[in-house]
Amino acid sequence: MSANRAAACALLLAVAAGCGQAGPEGSTHISQAIYDGYPSGPEDDGVVKVASVDANNVTNNCTGALVAPNVLLTARHCVSNIAPGMFTCTDAGEITPESKGGRFGALIDPANIKVYVGAQFTEPLAAVGAKVFATQTPSICRNDLATVVLDREITGVPIVPIRLDRGNQRGERIRAVGFGETENSTRGVRYAKDDLAINQVGTSQFLADGDPIPPRTFLVLGAALCVGDSGGPALTKDGAVTGVYSQLGGACNSLTARQYFTQVAPFTDEVLTPAFELAGYEPIAEGAGLNEGSAGAAGTSSSEDAGAPPIAAAGSDNGSGGSDLGTVTRPPSPGKGGCRCATTATPRASWFDRFAVALALGTAVGAASRRRRRRSERTS
Secondary structure (H helix, E strand, O other), rough: OOOOOOOOOOOOOOOOOOOOOOOEEEEEEEEEEOOOOOEOOOHHEEEEEEEOOOOOOOOOHHHHEEEEEOEEEOOOOOOOOOOOOOOEEOOOOOOOOOOOOOOOEEEEHHHHEEEEOOOOOOEEEEEEEEEEEEOOOOOOOOOOOEEEEEOOOOOOOOOOOOOOOOOOOOOOOOEEEEEEEEEOEEEEEEEEEEEEEEEEEOHHHHHHOOOOOOOEEEEEEOOOOEOOOOOOEEEEOOOOOOOOOEEEEEOOOOOOOOHHHHHHHHHHHHHHHHHHHHHEEEOEEEEOOOOOOOOOOOOOOOOOOOOOOOOEOOOOOOOOOOOOOOOOOOOOOOOOOOOOOOOEEEEEOHHHHHHHHHHHHHHHHHHHHHHHHHHHHHHH
């Protein structure tokens, strides 16, 4: 395989385009869907429709997964401004110098990121973005991952667990869910497809000798996803999100289409942890039972830009980071969702709760000590 991929893609502003690897999904309404799949039921209501409006007033239609009642996991290119035009990527995930498009700009203003719950084309607004955390990556060619802390908690929908402690294996089977275009040219309706095989896996801290694809990615071959499925989850047999759909190489209906997913586990510290800390929840680890306590964030980020703080945008589209995580006001939840299931994400204890517990324990210990002292005085 050549160092520079021959396939390239233009970010078009008027018509939807199927893109070669590392082509993003570009159009006035950026969108793509599950090919040869089946309608997704209420058990998938944790997979949501995401619409964002960039600095050029272009609406990007994507997919995302609710990994806490107020935390959305999606692709970075779904919540970023991105330079339009032709571009190519190397197998190492580098954008070529002659590329005019494909480079990330500032993150989109969180207020312009909207989430809709439900499987149908028309659904009421469920939440709006309040804060975005994204990888420090220069282009769509690698590390295409972001989280969005929402302005409210979404209740009545299943929360999607996350694979936190390991990467992916060649031959592993996944299930894809998204709102993209189908073989019938419908789009904006949620579909799913089972038993997709991972063909190649890139290098990461979990795999030293990866395949010749960008690091921290995995590849599925064949007709599966299309424009609009971007940001949608690749789910393990346990229903945990292990990857986020990033790019399409070739035509959506091609048997040789190359479907690229960004792995989630390598970015736990960089993207997941700050979002969960701000949201006040712990992620649900893959394999955790519905009544078990959720796992704490684990792992380390291994992006080329590791060591730098994650980019965070709050209330503006300048994409600037900073240590101030801001505050998230949560109006009453709209209560949208088709699943009669309780949220299993575990709220993080506040400092007041921890102080109250410590005070109660201290009081109990002190009282016991005084009782022992009085008994000793009576017997002496």
